Amino acid sequence: MNTNSQNHSAPSLTGRAGGESFKYFPHTEEDLDVMLQACGVGSVHDLFADVPEAARFQRDYELPQALSETDLRLFFEQLTHPLNAQQLICFAGAGCYDHYAPSVVQNLIQRSEFLTSYTPYQAEISQGTLHYIFEYQSMIAELTGMDISNASMYDGATATAEAAMMAWSSAKKATRVLVSETVDPKVRRVVETYAHFHGFPIQLIPAENGATSRAALDKELAEGGVAGVILQQPNYFGIVEDFTGIADAVHDQKGILVINANPSDLAILKTPGEWGADVAVGEGQSLGIPMTFGGPGVGFMACSEKLIRKMPGRIVGQTLDSRGQRAFVLTLQAREQHIRRQKATSNICSNQSLMALYVTIYLAVMGKEGLREAAEMSYAGAHSLCDKLLATGKFRLTFPGQPFFNEFCVDYDGDLDSLLSEATESGYLAGVKVGEKTLMLAVTEQRTPEEIDELVEILGEYKNEKI
């Protein structure tokens, strides 16, 4: 094949040297003849006669030549060679968790009727999508203890940023939004980025022994002007914080309480609704979505009924069709960008619909008992690992006395980097370094007792020269 053929000089109507066909283009030379004639032009390039000459692209792209399907597979097999994509036994969390992914979920979301459809604007031929989003909204509302959920957000961080904007736009005389220092720094960074450009200040509430400082929070609330308060549960360090009384204090100041929650733990933990939150947000990846290098996951957002018209994103509602049947439809669209343009509650339109389907099927499979069982196993595993690490005498709890769920922090006196490298060489991702001496480890129901013991052995027996 002559790959140097020029766009505009090739004799073929298609521009492809020798008129070779390609598997995604059905046009034959004969088809092209007829179609070009109907359009009154001599070549496909004549259809761009309205593009100024100076803006025309006159050469070949500097890209590789087309790969056959066989070569494409080989290419990606080489990229996923163990040297290029090491499969580590995962004790890392920090917002992305290795949970059990039931086989049926991946299989069902691959059905092309779900996969290859657009946003369900044409309700009559999109009931599949609308129906599962309604189920998703119901499940998220139930897990978070809130009235209403939207149809999903990009991720947990942007969902939190959108909640901060909701708080800001709902406030009358506010001067800032408060964010606890125990919120994941990656989430905080996104909130700060959005707030900076949207135009409102974020103020950090310091932590005390790994939990939000109540004294500092109360002091800020007493000063007034707080549009909203953003907390995380369990917090970044894995600690389950006690939010008793916070909602009342925030509401007394006419502010909004936002709780970023880990949904897989909500089978057990007090819900954002029970804490009195106005908005619950978070990352749904922990509901069995594969890690896939951090995405796609799914952000969720649920709120109290009074905030429904302030909520960003798609919402599906129940209604009736012309034949009197129950039907589902995108609703309350007057909040959205395609109607309201710059006055919309947000610019979000597409979200993570297929991942919302993932979560829905996951929760249908796991159900009431399965979600609880997975959470119990994760909790038990993390506490077992913690006990065993402390027993080696090489580690101590970073935040002693704080209750944690399935993630916790320990301090290590030796060189943490070389300890982590040692673990990696043994095939373990031992956790995430969150301070010079501090290691954060997460355990899910995927980790076997043998893996836990082996990790303890590796970390406990490592001879660190610097000690």
Place this chain on the structure above:
Amino acid sequence: MNRTLYGNLIFELSKKGRKGYSLPQDYDRTHSTAELPEALRRKEAARLPECDELTVVRHYTNLSHNNFGVNDGFYPLGSCTMKYNPVINEEIAAMKAFAGLHPLQPAETCQGALEVYFNLQQSLAELAGLSEFTLNPCAGAHGELTGLMVIRKYHERVLSDSSTSEKVAAGNEPSPQQGGAGKGARTKVLIPDSAHGTNPASAAVCGLEVVEVKSLADGTVDVEHLRQLLEEMGDQVAAMMMTNPNTLGIFEPRVLEITEMVHKAGGLMYYDGANLNALLGECRPGDMGFDVMHINLHKTFSTPHGGGGPGSGPVGVRKGLEQFLPTPRVVLNEEEKQFRVEAPEGALGSVGSFFGNFGVMLKAYAYILSLGRENVKMVGPLATLNANYIKERLRDDYLLPIEGLCKHEVVFDGLVDKSTGVTTMDVAKRLLDYGYHAPTIYFPLLFHESLMIEPTENESKETIDAFIDVMHTIAAEAKSDPELVKTAPHNTPIGRVDDVLAAKHPITTYWKSLEA
């Protein structure tokens, strides 16, 4: 489509005592969540369904039968680029070795993933005629917002640099980059009135004030109005956002003049990549003078729309603006031949927790490699040919408001014969009966009965001819039996829905529906 099994919610299939999962039982039970103080635990178990596995599988399989995707039939949804989503891309994105990667694992253990990220952004830069892309944004609107943040960050830098230099050399003329006059921040963004709704919405989220630029009768930007606006407020203009071809599917013929005018006033040009598909092979945004843009990988680069996501909205910038891109950034250390993850200073911040929708990037990269340079360049021409062919074949029955070439999509203003009272909505609904997805309707807002058809390059002449025939049939039905069209659809699992009822008394969860 399955009409008989339509109806149940998963909650209605639940029965206490059933389960659809199995977890290992041999774990260390020394600890349990009963240790947690009661104040930290939820009072009642979440009312999630209890179903056996087959019930779940059948339920969602049946639901899928009530859906319509590109694999089911022609999907001429204008502005959405519903092209074929190649199956091999799904196979690659599902590879276990990618699925098992944690985003925070050491860079040296995931070079393959970082290479995909780096090479995809480089490929997009070449295709767009720009310098570097971030792949972190998760959707087109997310990309728009990120792109506008880049622009604001750039102006912040220009402003702080110029105020520093003014302090050094007081009384000097401000730098020409600053538009020649203003000392204040640039807070306005110019947006043509034909733009997608996301443009003004993204600008508002980014803290910018929207100023509309009028369109001429032919739907293109009114350059004289733009000139007037720039004279009035040029020193306050941060950027102009443009979609080209515009939302009417028409190439903006004066684009070079427009980018030059805005640059002269100190503003940057933002390219909305929603309609990029038309230009692959023929024209690059960077060569037209655009500084910042986003691409919808789920449109131009064939990744599936998934019923509304996950998408991916990479943002590209011209040389000189790379430093402002959000973190994390994936860079290549040429000496060590290693890819690294960096968070350099000067960046605008972060727009997501990790690297964006990596699984979607895999599909887009596989698509670009499958097409290769010899086929990528045929995408725009073939998509454009298909659209122009439809335009010429349907203009007898459907009102073509603007003469001349269109690009990848064509907009009609309803039926030529308005006497029957059959609207664009009716035509769209009747198409569903014939097994087609409807075109985009009532957008762009410039016409009352907009019907926007985008066929993509993947559709064969036979498919398009059959669609054209059906469109003619519907036009004939509108004359012979208008009620048939006005009450459509008739062959779908449900009839037309009551939108007003849904919005008036919102029922958005199963629990709420039980109260109703």
